[in-house]
Amino acid sequence: QLQLEESGGGSVQAGGSLRLSCVASGRAFETYNLGWFRQAPGKEREFVAALSYDEQNKYYADIAKGRFTISRDIFKNAVYLEMNNLKPEDTAVYFCVADSNSYYVRQGTADYWGQGTRVTVSP
Numbered sequence: 001q002l003q004l005e006e007s008g009g010g011s012v013q014a015g016g017s018l019r020l021s022c023v024a025s026g027r028a029f030e031t032y033n034l035g036w037f038r039q040a041p042g043k044e045r046e047f048v049a050a051l052s053y054d055e056q057n058k059y060y061a062d063i064a065k066g067r068f069t070i071s072r073d074i075f076k077n078a079v080y081l082e083m084n085n086l087k088p089e090d091t092a093v094y095f096c097v098a099d100s101n102s103y104y105v106r107q108g109t110a111d112y113w114g115q116g117t118r119v120t121v122s123p
Helices: 102-107
Strands: 002-007 010-013 018-026 033-039 046-051 058-060 068-073 078-083 092-099 117-122
Touching: 002 092, 018 033, 018 092, 018 117, 033 068, 033 078, 033 102, 046 068, 046 078, 046 102, 058 068, 078 092, 092 102
Parallel strands: 010 117
Antiparallel strands: 002 018, 018 078, 033 046, 033 092, 046 058, 068 078, 092 117
8 A cells, every 4th residue: 555645736837847755654665666747727637657667667758758757765755857958838737646567557557646736837
């Protein structure tokens, strides 16, 4: 069992940066595959980035490539999403996810989800 709590969202102007954090409580954090999803107002939830439990594989959606970086700190039970060159279309609620199966993380069917943190990017 994991509980996930995101933080780091806020308001920023286009071109700015934010670093989202997600801290997990529970056992064996290092065995979980991790990821980030987002949901913009009136839109479906979409995949942003994922990281395999062994950190050997990172996956990024096209909207994130070259601008976002996913990472983790197993000593802090945390996963991060560094977001640079933000655009107004990045405005959304961002959720961190975790699952023992990497496929489920990327498909959006992970077992564990945080409550989300809101990011607003103004022009």
